[in-house]
Amino acid sequence: MDIFNWFGSLLGYLLWFLYEIVNNYGVAIILFTIIVKGLLFPFSIKQQKSMASQAKVQKKVRELQKIYANDKMKLSEETQKLYQKEGVSMSGGCLTMLIPFPILFGIYYSVLYPLRNALHIGADRVNAATQLLTQIPGVGASFGTQYGEIQIIKHFADLKDYLTMFTPEDMEKIESFSRGFQFLGLDLLATPQSSSFSSMMWLIPVLCLVTSIGMQIYTMRKQPGAAQQQQGCMKYMLYGMSLFTAYLAYTMPGAVGFYWTLQTLLGILQTFLLNMFYSPADLVARSEAARIARRELEEAKVQEIPLNQQIELRRVLEKKMAASTGKSQQKEEKKKLPGEKKTPQKSKGKSGQSSSDYMGTKK
Secondary structure, three states: OHHHHHHHHHHHHHHHHHHHHHOOHHHHHHHHHHHHHHHHHHHHHHHHHHHHHHHHOHHHHHHHHHHOOOOHHHHHHHHHHHHHHHOOOOOHHHHHHHOHHHHHHHHHHHHHOHHHHOOOOOHHHHHHHHHHHOOOOOOHHHHOOOOHHHHHHHOHHHHOOOOOOOOHHHHHHHHHHHOOOEEOOEEOOOOHHHOOHHHOOOHHHHHHHHHHHHHHHHHHHHOHHHHHHOHHHHHHHHHHHHHHHHHHHHHOOHHHHHHHHHHHHHHHHHHHHHHHHOOHHHHHHHHHHHHHHHHHHHHHHOOOOOHHHHHHHHHHHHHHHHHHHHHHHHHHHHOOOOOOOOOOOOOEOOOOOEHHHHHOOOO
C-alpha cells in the first residue's frame, strides 16, 4: 500500500490547495475529481483507439485461426505479421489501462487518510493519536479502523484537548478542515449506517447504487455483442457489484461514498464523450482513410519508367517467356506417352532412298 499512499500524498496537495480556495470539502472533491479526470482523459482516448485498432483485425485473426488450426507456431507467426502489416500493437492498450490505476487509488487514499495525505501531518503523530484514542472505552474501536483519521476530524472539537502530540500548526489545519465537511445539508464525515433517516445520509448509498447500475447499462448498450457473449457475467456485474458498492457506501463515511458517486457520474460522462467523438466505427474509418492516404503518397513518390524503357522491358520479357514456352514444349515431345510405341526410324541406302522405298510398302 506504500505506492498508493505515495500517490495519495502527492494528490493530497491538490486536494488541500482546492480546499483552501473554496473552504468546503465537498466542492473541493468535485473540483479535484474533475481535474484528475481531465488529466487522465488522454489515456482514455489512447485506450479507445487501441481497442478500435485491435477490433479491426479480429476478423482476419479468426480467419488465420481457421487456416492454421493445427499449427500453433505458424498461427503465431502469421498473426504477428498481420499485426505488423496493419500497424496494430498486440499490447498497445495495456500500458494506458495500467497508468490510471495507481492514480485512482491515490485519489481514494487521499480521501481515506486526510491527515497524512491531505494535511500532510507526520505519520508518527497521526499513529500516536489513533493509538491513544483506541483506548477510549465504548468508542475506541472506531479510531482503530481505516477511517480513524476521518473520525479524528469529525470529533476534533471534543478531542483537541487530548491531542497533545500534534503541533500548533497541525491543530490549526485540522480545526479548519473539520469545519468544511457540510455539503448540501449532508455531513460528509458521518456514516449513513449510524445516521438517522432525517439526516438524509442514506442518499449517498442510493446514489452509489443508481449511478453504478446506470454505468453498467450504458456500457452494455454500447457493447451489445460483449453483453450477449458474457450475459451471466454482466448480470453479476450489474446487480452484484452495484449492490456491494452501495453497501460499502452505506458503512463508510459519507466522503468516501460521495467520491465514488462522483467518480461514476464522471465515468458515464467520459464514456459518452468517447463514444461521441472517438467511437470504434469512426476510429476504424479514420484509420482506413489514413492508410489509403499514406499509400497514395507512397505511390506518388515512385518515378514512372520512360516509354522506350517500358517497350524494351516488354520485349525482353516476351523473349524470355517464348524461350521458356519452347523449352517446355520440347520436353513434352521427348516424354513417352503411356501405351504409345516408338515409331522405328527408316534406314536409308546408299542412293539416299529409304529402306521402305527399296523393299516396298509393308501390308
